[in-house]
Amino acid sequence: MAEQLSFAYTGADGVAPVVFKDLDLTVEQGSFVAILGHNGCGKSTLAKHMNGILLPSGGKMYVAGMDTREEALLQEIRRTVGMVFQNPDNQIISSIVEEDVAFAPENLGVAPEEIRRRVDAALDAVGMRAYALHAPHLLSGGQKQRIAIAGVLAMQPRCIVLDEPTAMLDPVGREEVLHTIRRLNREQGVTVVLITHHMDEAAQADRLIVMNEGQIIADGAPKAVFCHVELLQSVGLTVPETVGLLYELRQAGLDVPLDALSVEECAAAIAAAL
DSSP, X not given: OEEEEEEEOOOTTSOOOEEEEEEEEOOOTTOEEEEEOOTTSSHHHHHHHTTTSSOOSXXXXXXXXXXXXXXXXXXXXXXXXXXXXXXXXXXXXXXXXXXXXXXXXXXXXXXXXXXHHHHHXXXXXXXXGGGTTSOGGGSOHHHHHHHHHHHHHTTOOSEEEEESTTTTOOHXXXXXXXXXXXXXXXXXXXXXXXXXXXXXXXXXXXXXXXXXXXXXXXXXXXXXXXXXXXXXXXXTOOXXXXXXXXXXXXXXXXXXXXXXXXXXXXXXXXXXXX
């Protein structure tokens, strides 16, 4: 939970450009939240506040009631919120998949038999158990990212924050990762915060937050947020292709709703209006 959160990076010249100021945000346990915005809007900076990688310049950031500025709480905060970054190669450090997944719990002092159980469970959760003895560098981009997620899951976090995890992946890899994220949220109740600039990814969340210049400009269910086509366009964002088509038809005079996100819903809406 962010309360009046402010942050500024201090450059070598001493100038501290403000990324965001007086930001308020609450993420509910067990939810799937997507944060959408163009590059430089502050979404990745916000993500790094969620497990104490960055600390507030002003205001507060709480994780499960813990203040991230309390240094003694940082280890527990990072157990509670796991981070997955854009490039999986920056998170994979071992030459064998199962050893990489075991790395974090080993460093937390978890007993060997519990580590074995956690590694197996984490690999099962991301559908990568069959690759336990493989070399990570031989895997596809999507498979590597699933291994990175498994490494975070082995810490048994209550929340996973994924900072543009599909940005370097092809369409197949993107779908692998998104399927894994959805399953973790729906079947295991893991809170998911997905930072993205892809409209189709954002549309799959339960809640969508849109950021621009460090401020939240829209917050709600994806169907409700994407109806604000002109607002999103005004800050350099697009909408899903289905919504874009419905918006153009509406501008041409056809009475269609703007909240049909899937292809099937879009087709049905157009058919009903004809």
